Amino acid sequence: xxxxxxxxxxxxxxxxxxxxxxxxxxxxxxxxxxxxxxxxxxxxxxxxxxxxxxxxxxxxxxxxxxxxxxxxxxxxxxxxxxxxxxxxxxxxxxxxxxxxxxxxxxxxxxxxxxxxxxxxxxxxxxxxxxxxxxxxxxxxxxxxxxxxxxxxxxxxxxxxxxxxxxxxxxxxxxxxxxxxxxxxxxxxxxxxxxxxxxxxxxxxxxxxxxxxxxxxxxxxxxxxxxxxxxxxxxxxxxxxxxxxxxxxxxxxxxxxxxxxxxxxxxxxxxxxxxxxxxxxxxxxxxxxxxxxxxxxxxxxxxxxxxxxxxxxxxxxxxxxxxxxxxxxxxxxxxxxxxxxxxxxxxxxxxxxxxxxxxxxxxxxxxxxxxxxxxxxxxxxxxxxxxxxxxxxxxxxxxxxxxxxxxxxx
Amino acid sequence: xxxxxxxxxxxxxxxxxxxxxxxxxxxxxxxxxxxxxxxxxxxxxxxxxxxxxxxxxxxxxxxxxxxxxxxxxxxxxxxxxxxxxxxxxxxxxxxxxxxxxxxxxxxxxxxxxxxxxxxxxxxxxxxxxxxxxxxxxxxxxxxxxxxxxxxxxxxxxxxxxxxxxxxxxxxxxxxxxxxxxxxxxxxxxxxxxxxxxxxxxxxxxxxxxxxxxxxxxxxxxxxxxxxxxxxxxxxxxxxxxxxxxxxxxxxxxxxxxxxxxxxxxxxxxxxxxxxxxxxxxxxxxxxxxxxxxxxxxxxxxxxxxxxxxxxxxxxxxxxxxxxxxxxxxxxxxxxxxxxxxxxxxxxxxx
Numbered sequence: 155x156x157x158x159x160x161x162x163x164x165x166x167x168x169x170x171x172x173x174x175x176x177x178x179x180x181x182x183x184x185x186x187x188x189x190x191x192x193x194x195x196x197x198x199x200x201x202x203x204x205x206x207x208x209x210x211x212x213x214x215x216x217x218x219x220x221x222x223x224x225x226x227x228x229x230x231x232x233x234x235x236x237x238x239x240x241x242x243x244x245x246x247x248x249x250x251x252x253x254x255x256x257x258x259x260x261x262x263x264x265x266x267x268x269x270x271x272x273x274x275x276x277x278x279x280x281x282x283x284x285x286x287x288x289x290x291x292x293x294x295x296x297x298x299x300x301x302x303x304x305x306x307x308x309x310x311x312x313x314x315x316x317x318x319x320x321x322x323x324x325x326x327x328x329x330x331x332x333x334x335x336x337x338x339x340x341x342x343x344x345x346x347x348x349x350x351x352x353x354x355x356x357x358x359x360x361x362x363x364x365x366x367x368x369x370x371x372x373x374x375x376x377x378x379x380x381x382x383x384x385x386x387x388x389x390x391x392x393x394x395x396x397x398x399x400x401x402x403x404x405x406x407x408x409x410x411x412x413x414x415x416x417x418x419x420x421x422x423x424x425x426x427x428x429x430x431x432x433x434x435x436x437x438x439x440x441x442x443x444x445x446x447x448x449x450x451x452x453x454x455x456x457x458x459x460x461x462x463x464x465x466x467x468x469x470x471x472x473x474x475x476x477x478x479x480x481x482x483x484x485x486x487x488x489x490x491x492x493x494x495x496x497x498x499x500x501x502x503x504x505x506x507x508x509x510x511x512x513x514x515x516x517x518x519x520x521x522x523x524x525x526x527x528x529x530x531x532x533x534x535x536x537x538x539x540x541x542x543x544x545x546x547x548x549x550x551x552x553x554x555x556x557x558x559x560x561x562x563x
Numbered sequence: 564x565x566x567x568x569x570x571x572x573x574x575x576x577x578x579x580x581x582x583x584x585x586x587x588x589x590x591x592x593x594x595x596x597x598x599x600x601x602x603x604x605x606x607x608x609x610x611x612x613x614x615x616x617x618x619x620x621x622x623x624x625x626x627x628x629x630x631x632x633x634x635x636x637x638x639x640x641x642x643x644x645x646x647x648x649x650x651x652x653x654x655x656x657x658x659x660x661x662x663x664x665x666x667x668x669x670x671x672x673x674x675x676x677x678x679x680x681x682x683x684x685x686x687x688x689x690x691x692x693x694x695x696x697x698x699x700x701x702x703x704x705x706x707x708x709x710x711x712x713x714x715x716x717x718x719x720x721x722x723x724x725x726x727x728x729x730x731x732x733x734x735x736x737x738x739x740x741x742x743x744x745x746x747x748x749x750x751x752x753x754x755x756x757x758x759x760x761x762x763x764x765x766x767x768x769x770x771x772x773x774x775x776x777x778x779x780x781x782x783x784x785x786x787x788x789x790x791x792x793x794x795x796x797x798x799x800x801x802x803x804x805x806x807x808x809x810x811x812x813x814x815x816x817x818x819x820x821x822x823x824x825x826x827x828x829x830x831x832x833x834x835x836x837x838x839x840x841x842x843x844x845x846x847x848x849x850x851x852x853x854x855x856x857x858x859x860x861x862x863x864x865x866x867x868x869x870x871x872x873x874x875x876x877x878x879x880x881x882x883x884x885x886x887x888x889x890x891x892x893x894x895x896x897x898x899x900x901x902x903x904x905x906x907x908x909x910x911x912x913x
Contacts (some may be wrong), residue, residue: 267722392874420873424825425817425842428624433866437619438611454817461737462622463746476818543723543821561725 156344160280211400216406219365227521233550234521235496236503241515246356246508249318249342254289256505257316259306261324261348262298265423265450266474266543271498273560277553287506292316295342302330307332317504320344326349326395342508344501348396350466357504357514361494364399366446370524371470372407374489375443378468380397383442386435388455390448400447416441422514423453433457443468449490452477456484473525476542478534490525496549593839593851595891597884600854603861610868617747624738625749626816627860629654629809632755633827634834634856635762636805636848639798644778644844645694645701647799648828649708651687652808655824656712657810662726662819663719669695672731676720679807679871686712687803701799709828736815751812758805762849774798778844834859837884837889 165167222239229237246404256279263269282288292310296303303324310316319336323329323345330350334354336343337354346359361477385408389401408415416435421427428451435441436458449472459466466486471477473492481488498561504514525533525546539557550556567724614623633650640647657679664675692710694701739749765771775783777794785791813823838855840847862883866876 166629302850323787324650414599417870418873419867422822422825424822425818425820426626426813426823427819431867432624437614438868439620450822451817451820454820457737458820462618542727542819 211402216365219363222362223366235499237521238515239519243513244516245509249508251317252511253317255315255317256288257292257310258320260295260465264298270545270548271495274548274550277555277559278499279549298324300324304332316341318342320501322347323350329375331501344504346501357518357520359500361520362426364396367405367491367493368403369398369407370491371445372404373410376411378487379443384414384416386416386441387418388421389418396448404445408470421451426449429454429458436462436464445470449474449477453480456480475544492524492547494520494522495545495547595887596851596854599887600858603865607865607868617744621745628751629812629851632805632810633831635782636802636851636854637831638849639801641840642778642844643774643795645772645800647802648705650829651824652712653806654810654827656716658806658814658823659716659724662724662728667724669729669731672729673816679815683803683807684800687800690865691799695792734814736812751905754781783894800829895905
């Protein structure tokens with residue numbers, strides 16, 4: 155019995171010790187493979203685990219997205235949801251339908267960004283229903299469950315009366331066969347937001363992407379901080395490709411800069427967790443900049459600086475209103491990268507365009523411009539009555555439901 | 564069949580009497596948590612001596628207070644032999660309710676807080692009465708309540724909280740009395756101290772003894788005149804009300820996010836178990852449960868101070884918790900001199 159207890163105590167001690175050791179070891183990242191796309195430089199100490207394999211970093215995509223930021227999109231800047239960057243149009247005459255039932259398989263509405271977009275989408279549908287362009291709008295929500303979404307899509311196929319299927323996939327690889335099955339059923343398929351590993355759909359709609367998002371913030375920090383400054387990266391979850399791309403791009407930028415990345419922490423997007431982590435980093439030493447892979451809880455991070463009596467950091471948030479308001483109030487140096495929320499309008503419009511036989515881009519890349527200090531106040535004015543967890547670039551100001559539809563959630 | 568033979572009664576020394584006293588204060592099996600707490604804190608101080616400065620400690624306690632309060636609430640339910648899985652959802656629901664109803668208006672702070680307390684009591688009553696009167700296992704009752712609250716809030720808000728908390732609402736969780744040395748004496752800490760004093764007093768009162776007796780042996784307690792349903796229902800109400808208090812502190816601390824409260828029920832239960840309180844009821848002290856919560860929070864800090872990659876933290880945390888609880892269970896299983904010797908199972912005559 156005594157031995158067992160000693161063993162237990164030893165194992166507990168060992169667990170602590172091992173944990174401590176991992177951080178003392180020099181970076182064990184394999185030498186960057188020059189031939190493969192994964193040529194990530196190990197960043198600061200303690201953040202190298204995720205980058206070693208380069209699973210979430212494809213240099214070609216990174217370079218393309220960064221270049222797309224400087225491309226003038228085609229279309230009217232007043233309706234960014236109809237703009238497209240370097241579009242390659244495809245004919246849609248073969249998809250002509252004799253009905254106008256629109257089916258939408260949604261991954262979830264489990265975060266404020268998706269909720270905002272979902273409202274915009276419904277408002278857009280109402281307009282087109284009133285105009286008679288869309289008949290029934292059928293929706294299934296998979297609540298972030300891949301299996302549920304696969305059966306949702308199958309149900310649409312089996313019903314046989316969808317004239318177009320819009321899919322916002324919950325995960326990339328798992329949903330690919332389901333999207334392929336939808337394509338095989340003969341109706342036009344539109345995929346938006348997260349992608350799938352097939353090009354069978356008529357159009358894939360998305361903003362520039364995660365690399366551009368991550369780079370926008372990281373570049374801003376590199377430009378606005380003195381060399382040698384410290385940056386803390388706050389991330390929501392590991393393993394989600396859209397978020398991993400943002401972080402991979404940021405690491406790429408940080409590696410080329412003189413900034414020291416103190417660490418990257420997973421917060422689950424929980425304000426209390428964010429505040430705890432930032433407070434603890436501030437107890438350890440100075441933090442000059444904060445990079446976040448999504449703006450949820452950016453305000454909590456800022457408050458940690460206030461409550462501990464530290465100067466405001468250079469801040470990377472998002473176009474969520476709570477952050478924009480805090481930014482205006484405090485006058486700190488900040489940027490709000492944008493993952494264009496107005497993309498939720500585009501698939502609906504794309505469906506009606508396809509039914510009308512109009513050409514659509516096969517890959518419909520929407521503009522994705524960060525909000526900077528110059529246009530921040532403009533966006534705040536336009537969204538003055540909106541709740542704090544609303545996204546400034548939701549793109550629904552011209553819809554008849556504005557503003558009450560977005561206020562009464 | 565082997566029954567561990569009771570050891571001969573050891574000689575009582577002054578040391579063992581002192582130990583006996585300590586073990587009575589802290590409850591059987593909960594010495595481990597205090598030892599672990601000291602070890603973790605020592606490790607933090609070694610890694611980062613600046614953490615020992617009063618302002619850092621105050622910031623730590625401010626942040627740890629909500630979990631400690633939740634753990635105290637959870638202790639009441641667990642020691643009575645039940646579970647309360649609904650507290651995490653309740654915290655989330657209460658913060659969302661507060662934000663939606665206050666909507667930034669200072670004047671609504673107090674009425675809304677009263678309403679929240681009322682809602683907390685209601686949730687506790689429903690949990691308690693369904694468990695005790697309808698005889699639904701509390702694991703299921705509160706799991707159901709967790710889902711109901713989660714779903715109801717999602718339905719009500721459409722997935723994203725609206726409104727804003729008032730400055731006054733945020734004070735208890737965020738503010739404090741500014742003073743020298745500690746920089747700020749957080750309200751959260753004072754509230755925590757108040758809750759602990761009341762909780763200790765309640766556990767020493769007849770209600771507390773009845774509660775533990777109920778958890779230890781429901782039937783025996785029933786035969787001796789305890790109205791089990793009332794005692795347990797009250798425990799659920801205590802848990803829900805303390806969850807409401809925790810919600811006020813968490814909402815105040817960090818504001819409204821959609822994820823607030825998620826997973827807190829399991830952290831609270833872990834804290835209580837880490838404190839040496841036995842799942843199934845009847846054993847453990849409220850102070851140790853609170854120490855369990857403090858230890859958990861301290862572990863998170865330690866991981867952070869060690870710059871441990873966040874991906875392996877849950878695994879390390881799991882190992883430490885299992886080791887600590889297993890160690891404590893060993894401790895408890897060891898026959899002690901002042902413990903009644905388990906009687907040999909009588910062969911059944913019938």
